[in-house]
Amino acid sequence: MKICDKDLCYGCKACQNICSKNAVSFESDIYGKAIPVIDPEKCIDCGLCKKICPVNTNFINQPDFKQLCYAAYAKDTISSKNCASGGISNAFCKYILENNGVVFGAAFDENINLKHIMVRDKADLEKLKGSKYVYSDIAFTFRQAKDMLDKGVNVLFTGTPCQIAGFNNFLQKPYPNLITVDLICHGAPPASYLSEYLNKQYPDKNYNNLTFRGEKDFYFELKYFSDIISQEPAKYDIYFSAFLSGLSYRDNCYTCKFASRNRISDITIGDFWGIDRSTLKKPYKGKISVVLINTQKGKAFFDNTRHLFYYEARSIAEAAKNNEQLEHPSNPPEPDRDIFLKNYPDKGFLGAVSLTKIYKNVKHNQKIRKLKSSFPYTMLKKYKKKFLSK
Ligand SMILES: Cc1cc2nc3c(=O)[nH]c(=O)nc-3n(C[C@H](O)[C@H](O)[C@H](O)COP(=O)(O)OP(=O)(O)OC[C@H]3O[C@@H](n4cnc5c(N)ncnc54)[C@H](O)[C@@H]3O)c2cc1C
Incomplete structure (x- = not known):
């Protein structure tokens, strides 16, 4: 079958x-x-x-609910400093844990395998913070979450839209004690790419955590407890650049039927890339999230948690600006994607990426950085500053 x-x-x-x-x-x-x-x-x-x-499955929109759109960020900026954008997910999770509930989300284990886990304890929420740019292994968390729901426990389940679609279908019936939150998602690479990359780039290193969108935003930061093993801005890192350019997603991501304004969950969260900050009622320089309320249940949940956020109503058109995943799936960068796929079966992730323009750009960026930090370059800069500016 x-x-x-x-x-x-x-x-x-x-x-x-x-x-x-x-x-x-x-x-x-x-x-x-x-x-x-x-x-x-x-x-x-x-x-x-x-x-x-x-x-x-054919998915239909919630016809009886008019979608709401907010720009928001958590008031607790200390707790949200390691979050991907406005710390919305983290604040939702805290609320559920304080109200007789459990939450499910994606966390790296100590070997940097991304898995969905159940969290009951606030101390473990740290593991869920931040976007991990790899496809999370759901494992058997759908069964675990159903078990909790059947016992009457409040459950908050966060994931990519396809994971939430799978979860809803798995449940086969609505649960009043369930809130689903999906991420605006431009695609996720298979887990095997990240493990190959780490094994080849850092073969003799000890590490047990990785962040992409933590306190250091858009850095590939590898850590062993609090020791930093590597800390590279995205444009100098091959894995991160392959991700951001759209080269390395699972192939289904390029035809994703959830990449639209019609959402599958109660609440959708993402980065508010397109926000016009000059029009904010309360000026703010930090990271701001999009929050889309998609169902009546989502609205009731947001009403209960809204005291945790600064938020203001914005248009969905503004949220979709610079965020194409609210309109259509990501486009593969051609011809690089084609080159990558042709070569992956023989050469693996690094071998296949190394034949693309994306790899050449990273190497070019690394070369420029090296040149800029070299002795003659810094001397020249000092010289220019001292004499030419006069
Ligand atoms: C692969 C991926 C692609 C994304 N693409 C976009 C995009 O194109 N546009 C956009 O606006 N936003 C995108 N996002 C969402 C955005 O980066 C933030 O995750 C979102 O704004 C939530 O931020 P936060 O500060 O509220 O979350 P935090 O408080 O930092 O919490 C992060 C939440 O995301 C969940 N999570 C993290 N990584 C994964 C993963 N790999 N799979 C499933 N769940 C995960 C965690 O369980 C946690 O609940 C993407 C996220 C991921 C993981």
Whole structure:
């Protein structure tokens, strides 16, 4: 039995979570992307995996609710300093934990594998903060979350839109004690790319944490507890540059049906790239989030948590400015994407990226940086400053 077209598979693992016979497992395809495989010995052909797969489902908008759009950031700026944008997710999570609930989100383990986990304790919320630019392994958290929901516990589940679509389908019915939050998402690379990159670039190093959008925003920052192992701005880092240029996503991301203003969750959060700061009622220089309220339940939740934020109503058109994922999926950078895919099966992630223009740009940036920090260059700069400015 085939669950879905493998090229379109989101990797959300709804199929694996729903299978009562545990007949579905995941393995890598030739591009390193995790896809489902069915064990024919265990499969009883019930068809449930196929039925709930988001690839095979048509999603419709919430017709009875007029979507609301806010620019917002958490008032607790100390707690949100390691967050990706306005610390909205973190504030939502704290609220749920304070109200007899549990939260699910993406966290790196000590080997830098990104997995969805359940958090009950505020101290563990630190692990969820920040955007991790790799596809998170849902593992069996859909089952775990359902178990909590069935016990009457309040659950907040955050993920990419495809993960939330998979989760909703897996549940097969609405739960009043569930709030879903999805991220505006331009795509996520397969987990195997990041692990290969770390193994090849940092073979003899000890590290147990990685951030992309933490206190140092848009830095590839590798840490061993509080020691910094590497701290590179995105344009000097090959993995980060491949991600930002759209080279390295799972191939389904380029046809993602959730990259639109029609959202799948109660609340959508993202970066408010297009905001016109000169029109803000309360001037602010820090990171600002987009918050889209998509359902009545989402509105009720936002009403309960709004005291945690500075927020003001903005238009969705403004939120979509510089944020194409609210209009359409990312476009692959050609011809680089094609070159990458042709070479990946033989050469792996680094080998395939190294044949693209994106790699050449990173190397060029690194060369310029080296030149600028070299002795004659700094002398020349000092000389120019001293004599030529007079
Ligand atoms: C792969 C990816 C692509 C993104 N693309 C865009 C974009 O194109 N435009 C845009 O506006 N915003 C994008 N975002 C969202 C944005 O970067 C922030 O995550 C969002 O604004 C929330 O910020 P925050 O400060 O409220 O979250 P924080 O308080 O920092 O919390 C981060 C939340 O994101 C979740 N999370 C982190 N990484 C992942 C992951 N890989 N998979 C699933 N959940 C994860 C965590 O569980 C946590 O709940 C993207 C995020 C990711 C992970």
